[in-house]
Amino acid sequence: MAVEDRTAVRLIDSGKVKAFLETGFGRAMLRREHVEGSQVQAGQHALLLADHEPSRNNEAELEALSELLRDLGLTVTVMRVDELIPPFPGSVAVCFQNVVKHHIPTLLFEAIRAADVTFLLTSTGRGAGRYNQDFYTLTTYYRKQVDGGRTLEAPEVLGTDDDPDTPDFAAMQYPCDLLRAIADRMVEIFTQTAEARGEFHFTNPWGTDLRIQVLPGDVAMAGGGIRRYPNPDPPAFRGEDNGWLYRAVVGFNVPQVCEGVWVTEDVSLLGGELSEPLRVYFENAFIVGADGADGPRLMELLSDDPTAVHALLMGLNPKLSPFRRGTYMLRNHGVAAGTAHIGAGAPGLFYRAGAWGGIGNRHFELGNIPRISLTAGDVPVFEDGRLLVLDDPRIRETARAFGDPDELLRQFTWKEAPLV
Amino acid sequence: MTMASSFGHFMDMALQHPDGPRVVGTFDRTFQFDLTDDAPFYMELRGGNVLVREGDSGLDWRYRDWERATCVHTSARVLREILAGTYLASDAYFDRELGFSSRRRANRTTDGKAMMSWFYALLQLGLEQGRATAYAQLASEL
Numbered sequence: 001m002a003v004e005d006r007t008a009v010r011l012i013d014s015g016k017v018k019a020f021l022e023t024g025f026g027r028a029m030l031r032r033e034h035v036e037g038s039q040v041q042a043g044q045h046a047l048l049l050a051d052h053e054p055s056r057n058n059e060a061e062l063e064a065l066s067e068l069l070r071d072l073g074l075t076v077t078v079m080r081v082d083e084l085i086p087p088f089p090g091s092v093a094v095c096f097q098n099v100v101k102h103h104i105p106t107l108l109f110e111a112i113r114a115a116d117v118t119f120l121l122t123s124t125g126r127g128a129g130r131y132n133q134d135f136y137t138l139t140t141y142y143r144k145q146v147d148g149g150r151t152l153e154a155p156e157v158l159g160t161d162d163d164p165d166t167p168d169f170a171a172m173q174y175p176c177d178l179l180r181a182i183a184d185r186m187v188e189i190f191t192q193t194a195e196a197r198g199e200f201h202f203t204n205p206w207g208t209d210l211r212i213q214v215l216p217g218d219v220a221m222a223g224g225g226i227r228r229y230p231n232p233d234p235p236a237f238r239g240e241d242n243g244w245l246y247r248a249v250v251g252f253n254v255p256q257v258c259e260g261v262w263v264t265e266d267v268s269l270l271g272g273e274l275s276e277p278l279r280v281y282f283e284n285a286f287i288v289g290a291d292g293a294d295g296p297r298l299m300e301l302l303s304d305d306p307t308a309v310h311a312l313l314m315g316l317n318p319k320l321s322p323f324r325r326g327t328y329m330l331r332n333h334g335v336a337a338g339t340a341h342i343g344a345g346a347p348g349l350f351y352r353a354g355a356w357g358g359i360g361n362r363h364f365e366l367g368n369i370p371r372i373s374l375t376a377g378d379v380p381v382f383e384d385g386r387l388l389v390l391d392d393p394r395i396r397e398t399a400r401a402f403g404d405p406d407e408l409l410r411q412f413t414w415k416e417a418p419l420v
Numbered sequence: 421m422t423m424a425s426s427f428g429h430f431m432d433m434a435l436q437h438p439d440g441p442r443v444v445g446t447f448d449r450t451f452q453f454d455l456t457d458d459a460p461f462y463m464e465l466r467g468g469n470v471l472v473r474e475g476d477s478g479l480d481w482r483y484r485d486w487e488r489a490t491c492v493h494t495s496a497r498v499l500r501e502i503l504a505g506t507y508l509a510s511d512a513y514f515d516r517e518l519g520f521s522s523r524r525r526a527n528r529t530t531d532g533k534a535m536m537s538w539f540y541a542l543l544q545l546g547l548e549q550g551r552a553t554a555y556a557q558l559a560s561e562l
Contacts, residue, residue: 100514101514133510133511133514136510136513136514137508137510137511140510140533140536140537140540141508141509141510141537141540141544143537143540143541187528191528195483195484197483215482215483215486215521215522216483216486216522216525217481217486217487217521217522217523217524217525217526217532218522218523218524218525218532219524219525220524220525221524221525221531222525222528222529222530222531233530233534234446236537236541237446237447237530237534237537237538237541238531238534239530239531239532239533239534239537240531240533242531253522253523253524253532254523254524347513347514347516348513348514348516348519349493349513349516349517349518349519350519350521350523351482351491351493351519351521351522356493356519357516358516
């Protein structure tokens with residue numbers, strides 16, 4: 001199975017970002033990202049962190065964002081920095097290995113503290129707020145707004161199945177409030193199942209088969225992470241995962257029970273695309289084994305600190321097809337309804353299965369797999385990649401406010417051809 | 421002095437901070453402290469008021485009352501270091517000395533991380549007010 005594009009450290013190809021930002025549509029989306037998504041305010045001071053040696057493509061992103069923020073009434077300071085979070089040799093985004101306690105320069109730490117909002121435009125660092133101690137302290141203890149990867153939420157929106165070079169307008173312009181409603185219905189079903197101490201059964205055609213139980217407070221996440229605009233929560237306490245425009249995901253955080261096997265062809269810690277499928281086995285939510293050519297290497301990398309599921313998240317956007325000319329995008333970011341990924345490991349102390357402990361002082365992703373099926377208790381939620389909530393009468397009623405429900409709730413068609 | 425009593429005094433200081441009433445009143449919630457080396461206690465924040473009591477709140481933070489309560493798991497030793505200002509609470513989290521549950525959502529609309537940030541903000545208020553009070557005392561004696 002071919003992979004559309006991969007870079008060593010960023011999930012999204014910077015050349016495509018540049019081309020996107022040169023279009024009127026791209027500029028309009030960038031504005032929405034910051035007016036509705038990050039919800040920056042006139043008068044704020046923005047700090048933009050860029051690589052010390054920028055490529056022309058990254059420079060275009062930096063210039064476009066600087067211009068937009070100034071236009072919105074912010075003052076802008078650009079700092080060029082050396083490698084912010086060192087990438088683990090041989091890994092691709094998203095991966096935080098051996099950097100949990102990596103310290104950024106004091107000057108940089110204090111600059112972020114002094115800014116109202118910081119944008120990470122560097123090639124590394126996206127997601128650091130959860131997985132690096134300094135960034136966690138800045139974002140959670142000091143409640144600083146640090147946005148990474150805002151310009152585009154996922155690589156798969158930059159093309160369509162038929163035309164890899166034309167952005168997926170339908171997916172990117174999908175009504176945010178309808179996506180929130182779809183996500184909230186899913187979260188409601190998940191919460192009811194979790195409150196009843198029910199079981200989730202998760203499968204896909206590659207052989208993935210997991211049985212999961214979670215606490216209701218670890219069902220993720222309100223609105224699928226889609227922005228509320230305006231956001232009524234106090235800015236200092238908005239939390240995370242709440243500013244997306246079209247990347248809606250729901251699922252589970254740190255499950256109490258997770259047993260079975262996950263089959264993937266892409267692991268960020270191992271460099272992305274694999275030479276053959278990898279079967280990763282979970283017992284008591286921890287990775288206990290892996291079959292496949294890369295299995296021994298994965299287990300060796302995890303041998304110093306047992307690693308468990310940090311999150312299992314499923315995409316909800318019904319318009320985005322994760323295919324390019326009929327080929328499944330292994331390096332997608334989970335926007336499409338019916339795809340799902342596991343994020344493994346996270347620093348911190350977690351309650352799980354009646355005890356407190358760590359789940360692995362690292363973070364990496366076990367690929368976004370296609371065509372999932374999921375039952376929550378007895379309720380089917382996904383069936384062979386199809387998001388069944390799209391047929392819910394309440395969702396149809398909500399959709400009427402945004403256009404033709406038949407059109408808005410029609411999901412892309414999964415390929416009939418075998419995926420492996 | 422028990423840990424609950426120490427924490428109660430600390431929160432009194434937080435409330436005296438100029439930003440105290442506003443920050444304390446951001447949410448209504450109970451934090452149940454589960455200590456590895458001391459008796460449990462809980463802090464109830466409601467309508468901008470703070471109540472710290474020894475023992476168990478009686479709330480089921482895992483299931484029934486997940487939208488009303490967060491469990492804070494740590495030790496009295498670590499908590500004393502945090503209240504003394506010698507150990508940053510976020511460092512304690514990364515050192516696996518301090519944990520929160522549940523993590524992802526505080527209720528049906530509020531992100532779980534907001535509870536962590538709020539808890540840390542309360543600690544910061546107490547520390548800042550304590551330092552300001554101590555300095556004012558010192559200055560008055562000069």
